[in-house]
Amino acid sequence: MQIIIMHSRLTQAKSLTLSSKHLISFVSLFAILALLVSFLLINVLARFAGGDSGVMKSILPASMLSSNIAGAGGNEKYLKENLAAMAVKVGEMQAQLIRLDALGERVQGLAGVKPEEFNFKEAPGRGGAEVLADVAKSDLNIQDFQASLDALSKDLSYRSDYLNVVESKLMSFKLQAKLLPTIVPVNVGYNASTFGRRLDPFSGRTAFHEGLDFSAPNGTPIVAAAGGVVVAAEYHPEFGNMLEIDHGGDMMTRYAHASKLFAKVGDIVKRGQHVANIGSTGRSTGAHLHFEVRIKGVAQNPHKFLNAGSEGADVSKLASLVR
Numbered sequence: 001m002q003i004i005i006m007h008s009r010l011t012q013a014k015s016l017t018l019s020s021k022h023l024i025s026f027v028s029l030f031a032i033l034a035l036l037v038s039f040l041l042i043n044v045l046a047r048f049a050g051g052d053s054g055v056m057k058s059i060l061p062a063s064m065l066s067s068n069i070a071g072a073g074g075n076e077k078y079l080k081e082n083l084a085a086m087a088v089k090v091g092e093m094q095a096q097l098i099r100l101d102a103l104g105e106r107v108q109g110l111a112g113v114k115p116e117e118f119n120f121k122e123a124p125g126r127g128g129a130e131v132l133a134d135v136a137k138s139d140l141n142i143q144d145f146q147a148s149l150d151a152l153s154k155d156l157s158y159r160s161d162y163l164n165v166v167e168s169k170l171m172s173f174k175l176q177a178k179l180l181p182t183i184v185p186v187n188v189g190y191n192a193s194t195f196g197r198r199l200d201p202f203s204g205r206t207a208f209h210e211g212l213d214f215s216a217p218n219g220t221p222i223v224a225a226a227g228g229v230v231v232a233a234e235y236h237p238e239f240g241n242m243l244e245i246d247h248g249g250d251m252m253t254r255y256a257h258a259s260k261l262f263a264k265v266g267d268i269v270k271r272g273q274h275v276a277n278i279g280s281t282g283r284s285t286g287a288h289l290h291f292e293v294r295i296k297g298v299a300q301n302p303h304k305f306l307n308a309g310s311e312g313a314d315v316s317k318l319a320s321l322v323r
Contacts, residue, residue: 212292219259229246240256242258252294255289256290257289
């Protein structure tokens with residue numbers, strides 16, 4: 001191919017001869033430039049693929065967008081998996097809170113705390129001045145949020161274990177308190193003789209009285225001051241018709257001078273159960289009940305047990321009476 005070049009500044013025309021090699025080189029260079037420009041346009045458009053994926057799919061072939069779509073799909077899958085894991089964790093924590101509320105209400109009842117003083121079903125009151133935090137420092141990523149959930153779940157487990165221990169301790173005190181002789185064994189009558197030193201009604205000498213005497217009409221019911229097992233139901237030369245109840249923990253109560261016994265050895269009696277009737281058998285000047293409390297065979301003042309029961313003392317204080 002021959003190209004003739006003519007210009008006013010040129011004194012004569014010039015000719016340029018192009019061979020087939022020159023044409024091939026020119027076409028190749030043009031194709032390379034076109035490809036470069038195309039790739040640049042594709043990259044620019046691919047960045048906005050998320051904004052209008054339908055348009056981009058119509059403009060660009062699937063092979064061109066596969067890498068970007070794969071990256072976006074991987075991020076979405078990662079987020080979904082983490083959200084699912086956190087949802088499971090939140091569900092577990094909700095179940096723990098339900099169990100914790102139920103356990104708290106049981107402990108509340110054992111401890112004698114009134115619902116109006118502390119209610120597990122109501123959110124506590126909160127407030128205070130608003131102090132804005134540094135948003136950049138307070139933002140949490142998924143890993144930090146997951147760690148916070150794990151720490152909160154552990155705290156819930158620790159508190160549940162702690163409340164279980166407290167409940168067991170309070171239950172032990174409650175059971176022990178039910179075995180303490182805190183119910184007055186005679187509902188009518190009066191205290192005719194106290195615990196301690198007194199003048200013996202028969203000899204007139206100073207003697208130690210190891211119980212309380214409740215004076216009441218003959219046949220008045222006698223009830224068990226606490227639950228336990230009957231270990232003696234017999235006639236005693238001094239105590240007359242006598243009943244002894246073992247309450248465990250080396251504690252025993254004695255009911256003497258009865259006119260009639262309704263319990264026998266080996267019987268398990270309940271707190272407040274009718275076990276005998278008042279009489280004047282044995283060494284007695286009249287119808288009354290001689291009531292004793294003994295710990296490890298040593299006579300105790302029944303007043304401290306009966307007073308504790310009548311004053312509504314808490315279970316821990318009642319349990320301390322036998323220590």
